[in-house]
Amino acid sequence: DEEGQPVAAHIPGLPEGAAITEGEVNIDLIPTHKLIWDFRIGDLRKLGWIIQCDRKSAEWVRDRYGEEAYKKLSGKFGGTRTDGETEFEVNILDSLNSVLYEGVGDKQRVVTPTMRSNDDVQLDADKMIDYYEYWHKPTKSNPTGTFGIMLADQIMEYTPYPIDSYPHGELPYIPANPISVQGSTMGGVVRISQARPIQREINRLNSQIDENCDVMGNAIIMVQRGAKVRHSTLDNGAGNLLEYDGKGEFRP
Secondary structure, three states: OOOOOOOOOOOOOOOOOOOOOOOOOOOOOOOHHHEEOOOOOOOHHHOOEEEEEEEEEHHHHHHHHHHHHHHHOHHHOEOOOOOOOOOHHHHHHHHHOOOEEEOHHHOEEEOOOOOOOOHHHOOHHHOEEEEEEEEEOOOOOOOOOEEEEEEOOEEEEEEOOOOOOOOOOOOOOOOOOOOOOOOOOOOOOOHHHHHHHHHHHHHHHHHHHHHHHHHHOOOEEEEEOOOOOOHHHHHOOOOEEEEEOOOOOOOO
């Protein structure tokens, strides 16, 4: 329900923790960069909806929705395929890089140079299209729930939540933190996401070093001329060396 509690009313008398169905289970590992949800809600059980993003081939569209739907969507297929190691936001950025805008002399120019797609050498059946799968579990505000599929900007399916297939009434997603197998190129988490915690720690240390230098200020160190003092070993490069000849009064 909306309070994040399991909806068990669909199977009266079902003991808590009992199996809903028996048989083989097919589990797909969906990287988080292919999911859209309300990130302000930290508990999956309290989420009312979720959207799964992916790319499907033209052949997949033809097999599932038929020739007529395939022809209507023919102008929506692109040659670029979203790779499993590609961040969802990076793919969006690549799309924005191709945006044209009005420049000097009413001429259009590209914001960021991009490589031309090789659509001319790619089979039509292998071209890809944006795929969005929308799940909204039954709640007080939406008693029947919703299941929808959209290809590019065209809605292909929009039905109530498939309660017969998912009698638990929950979103069919389970949070997991898979560990990448050493030596395997196909990890459970995209590599950019794996590097982010490390990069954040490096950024924090760099910021701390800069802050410490600002607090300490620039040191002034008196050294004898010709002493061959290494500047970096004394003050990490933040100070100033004042040389003198070693006779009489100090002379900068």
